[in-house]
Amino acid sequence: MxxxxxxxxxxxxxxxxxxxxxxxxxxxxxxxxxxxxxxxxxxxxxxxxxxxxxxxxxxxxxxxxxxxxxxxxxxxxxxxxxxxxxxxxxxxxxxxxxxxxxxxxLTGDRALLPDRACAILDRMPGLGFSPDYVAGQREALVLARALVPEGFDGFLTQLEHLLDDPGYTDLIKRGWEAETWEPDDPRIEELATAMADHYLANPALLGNSTSLRAWVSASTRYRLINNHRQDQAPISARLTALTEAKLRSAGVPIPRH
CATH class of the missing domain: 1.10.1660.10 (Multidrug-efflux Transporter Regulator; Chain: A; Domain 2)
Known part of the structure; x- marks a missing residue:
């Protein structure tokens, strides 16, 4: 062998x-x-x-x-x-x-957003916001971070103040309920007035001056972000436009559409 x-x-x-x-x-x-x-x-x-x-x-x-x-x-x-x-x-x-x-x-766009922004989104369901609303806000935050990075931190601070305000959250929920209203429903104008008045009575909800200047100087990008998903919520889009018009009339520097 x-x-x-x-x-x-x-x-x-x-x-x-x-x-x-x-x-x-x-x-x-x-x-x-x-x-x-x-x-x-x-x-x-x-x-x-x-x-x-x-x-x-x-x-x-x-x-x-x-x-x-x-x-x-x-x-x-x-x-x-x-x-x-x-x-x-x-x-x-x-x-x-x-x-x-x-x-x-990547789950929930966490690769695209910082932890602070994700924490804001995580709060929304507990405050009664619908999954569709939260999804729209997530996408808007991703766009805002990419398109207006200089105003992003101020925008997050503004959102944190907004979510801490029960009056604001109630108004936003009413705004989403308005999607079931007729386009010429007079309650849309009334709600826009209520929203504008609430902002004016609580200036911190409008964001700081640096953030506002960043948005104003990037009006085209602001329009892209603000108009995101408007085809899915036309009444809310109209409500936002009416509210912003009232705020501009009061001297608040908000980019024009």
Whole structure:
């Protein structure tokens, strides 16, 4: 019986495929054994040891191009090379974790909005706002952050004040209820007046001067954001336009449509 193992046996013992063993041979990581009298290559214990070392280092993330030098290095160089591989693997892991977290945050557009904005959106259902309203606000926030970044923080502060005001939240809910009204319903004008009066009685709800200036200087972008989804809520869009017109008449600097 011939001494040593066939390539298939050696591969099975080490836990790799025959194709992998041959790849190691091509790269010069494992020397090919001499052929026996029958013309077969036979793998001895030294060959198996080398295969195990190569497989283990490759499985640990060491690039195949570096394994040969690493196995032939002295203990100090070997330890230094492993430290370098450890550092690179750590960087790759951190990058993958960041990508995974980004994918996780995509739920609810969290990849597109900061935590502060998400916290505002998370409050809305508990205050009685419908899922459709919250979805529209989420999309508007994404647009606002991208189109008017200089006014975004001030806009978030304004929203925080608005959600803290029960009178405002009641008016907004009435505005969404108005979608069931007829377009010429006189209550639309009355509600717009009530909204404008509430803003004027509570100036903090209008936002700070820096934020207002940012919106005024970006009137075209403001119009894009303000008109978002208006086809789905035409009465609310009209209500907003009437309210803004009343505020402008009172001297509030709101961009014109």
């Amino acid at each position: 011939a001494d040593g193992l066939t390539i298939g046996q050696a591969a099975a013992f080490v836990g790799v495929t025959i194709k992998t063993v041959r790849h190691y041979h091509r790269l010069g990581l494992v020397a090919e054994p001499e052929r026996d009298g029958s013309g077969y290559r036979r793998y001895g214990s030294a060959d198996l040891l080398r295969l195990i070392q190569v497989r283990t280092l490759a499985g640990a993330g060491v690039p195949l191009a570096e394994i040969g030098d690493l196995l032939d290095a002295d203990p100090e160089r070997f330890a230094a090379a492993l430290d370098d591989v450890h550092r690179r693997l750590t960087e790759q892991i951190e990058g993958l974790i960041a990508r995974r977290d980004t994918l996780h945050r």
